[in-house]
């Protein structure tokens with residue numbers, strides 16, 4: 001097997017990992033005096049006690065805060081700008097993001113804009129971003145993840161949608177955009193409903209799978225990605241079946257954090273570009289659900305090309321399959337895991353996606369998030385993308 005023995009690694013985040021670790025937040029070195037405490041617009045962190053526990057810990061740490069509770073499932077630029085304005089008006093000097101990927105990604109974008117003038121898209125890439133250099137570094141960010149998906153608690157990137165241009169793209173990504181401190185406490189994940197546990201878990205898993213076959217893989221990212229795949233294969237069905245299965249929640253939290261590290265070292269592939277196009281046009285579609293819908297056809301494309309057979313064989317083994325002989329066995333293992341998690345039959349049509357959009361979605365994927373196509377282990381044309389959407393359509 002070809003292994004790339006070169007990599008750069010810089011992940012400056014202090015991670016508190018494990019059940020009950022949120023209780024240690026108050027005794028940590030906190031990177032500011034007044035936080036913008038960012039949460040979602042939903043009810044979960046209020047109802048499950050995570051918000052009250054975080055507020056208590058901030059008090060223990062002697063830190064003041066202002067609450068911002070408007071982040072949506074697929075976060076948009078307007079909300080980021082609103083959060084940054086609130087932080088500026090209240091003199092907040094750092095950001096605490098308590099929630100899933102949307103909240104943490106928004107936290108990264110808000111941290112940029114608290115310290116800089118203008119609009120988020122002045123500093124964004126994609127088709128319409130102005131790509132200006134950031135004048136000042138983002139303010140420090142603390143992440144407390146409440147889900148096992150996205151891996152945002154250990155990476156520097158965030159994904160935000162510009163609702164005016166239908167661009168769902170990566171922003172931030174500066175060395176100062178890494179959280180300075182992250183709490184990964186599986187206790188906070190117990191109340192995630194089965195369906196979302198599956199969507200988020202598959203996001204983590206597919207991130208690791210993509211990093212493992214990525215053109216940018218290396219000996220270090222392989223280590224994180226393979227272990228992440230192994231943990232997700234073992235624990236995701238259990239976490240979906242019983243949210244109170246503590247070992248399974250911890251196992252999935254670990255798989256997710258590892259996927260974040262794998263993304264820092266390697267990169268995801270066009271599967272993520274193609275999904276972001278789907279949920280940019282259909283914001284009700286959860287990121288993980290969109291990835292699951294196209295995953296089979298997406299990986300079959302590379303298996304048919306026989307560009308990394310051994311890698312697919314190793315991943316099928318990591319997913320716990322016995323007697324693996326050929327790369328196609330990976331698809332069998334992936335589909336079985338989707339069946340075991342009750343997500344094998346997700347339908348694009350349930351989210352309003354129509355076959356007539358495939359050309360536009362494929363174009364958007366390449367225009368808005370083109371760089372991830374470089375992660376593909378074999379070139380994928382516009383027509384190939386349309387065909388993957390078509391094969392995945394239900």
Ligand SMILES: [Zn+2]
Nearest residue numbers: 150203207287
């Ligand atoms: Zn993802």
